[in-house]
Amino acid sequence: EAQVTQNPRYLITVTGKKLTVTCSQNMNHEYMSWYRQDPGLGLRQIYYSMNVEVTDKGDVPEGYKVSRKEKRNFPLILESPSPNQTSLYFCASSLGRGTYEQYFGPGTRLTVT
Amino acid sequence: QQQVKQSPQSLIVQKGGISIINCAYENTAFDYFPWYQQFPGKGPALLIAIRPDVSEKKEGRFTISFNKSAKQFSLHIMDSQPGDSATYFCAASMDGQNFVFGPGTRLSVLP
Numbered sequence: 662e663a664q665v666t667q668n669p670r671y672l673i674t675v676t677g678k679k680l681t682v683t684c685s686q687n688m689n690h691e692y693m694s695w696y697r698q699d700p701g702l703g704l705r706q707i708y709y710s711m712n713v714e715v716t717d718k719g720d721v722p723e724g725y726k727v728s729r730k731e732k733r734n735f736p737l738i739l740e741s742p743s744p745n746q747t748s749l750y751f752c753a754s755s756l757g758r759g760t761y762e763q764y765f766g767p768g769t770r771l772t773v774t
Numbered sequence: 775q776q777q778v779k780q781s782p783q784s785l786i787v788q789k790g791g792i793s794i795i796n797c798a799y800e801n802t803a804f805d806y807f808p809w810y811q812q813f814p815g816k817g818p819a820l821l822i823a824i825r826p827d828v829s830e831k832k833e834g835r836f837t838i839s840f841n842k843s844a845k846q847f848s849l850h851i852m853d854s855q856p857g858d859s860a861t862y863f864c865a866a867s868m869d870g871q872n873f874v875f876g877p878g879t880r881l882s883v884l885p
Contacts, residue, residue, distance in 0.1 A: 665817075692870065692871075694873070696873075696875075701877055701878075702877055703780075703863055703875040703876050703877040703878050704818070704863065704865075704873075704875040705875070706872060706873050706874070709871060709872065709873075711871065717871070717872075719872060719873075720872075720874070751817050751818070753817075755870065757870070759870070760870070761806050761808070761823070761867060761870035762808075762820050762823070763808075763820060763873075764820075765810075765817030765818050765819065766817055767816065767817050768815075768816075768817050
C-alpha cells in the first residue's frame with residue numbers, strides 16, 4: 662500500500678530533550694515536506710526537500726532540523742524542544758518534477774512540557 | 775505577501791445544500807491552488823486543485839472557481855452530504871515547493 666508513515670504518533674517530552682520524528686514514504690517520491698498544524702493557523706511549512714541531500718526552509722524553520730540522506734526518509738529533529746513546539750506535525754510527499762499532489766502522513770502529536 | 779486568507783471559519787449547511795468556502799492570496803507568483811479535506815485524527819487529503827490558466831475545475835460534486843484578477847479562489851460543494859463534514863484547507867504554492875495554507879474552515883452538514 663502506497664503511504665507515508667510517521668513515528669511516533671504521540672510523544673510527550675520535556676523541554677530541552679532532543680527528539681526525532683521519523684517520516685518514510687514508499688512511493689519513490691522526490692519531494693518531501695514537514696508541517697505543523699496549530700488551531701486557527703492551519704498548516705505551516707517547516708522544511709521541505711526536493712531530493713536527496715537538498716533541503717530548504719519553509720515559513721517556520723526555527724528550532725527544527727531535517728536531513729535527507731535517503732530518498733524514502735525525511736526525519737524531523739528538535740535539538741532542544743520548547744513548549745511552543747507543542748503541536749500536531751505532518752509529513753507529506755509528492756512525486757515532484759511538476760507533479761504537486763501531496764500525500765500526508767497520519768500525524769504526530771507532540772507535547773513539550 | 776505569503777499569506778492565504780480563508781473564510782468562513784466555520785460553516786453549517788443542510789444536507790443537499792451548497793457549501794462555499796473562499797480564499798484570497800497576494801503573491802501573484804503562486805501557480806498551484808489545492809484544496810485539502812481533513813477528518814478528525816487524520817492527515818489532510820487532496821480534494822481538488824487548479825492552476826491559474828483555467829477559471830474553473832469540476833470533479834464530481836466539488837468545483838474550484840478561480841479569479842486571477844481578484845486573486846481569489848473558492849471551493850463549491852454541491853449536494854452537500856453529512857459525510858462531507860470535515861475541515862477544509864485552501865493552499866497556494868510556487869513550483870510545488872513552498873506551500874502556504876489558509877487557516878481552515880470547519881464544515882458541518884446537518885442530516
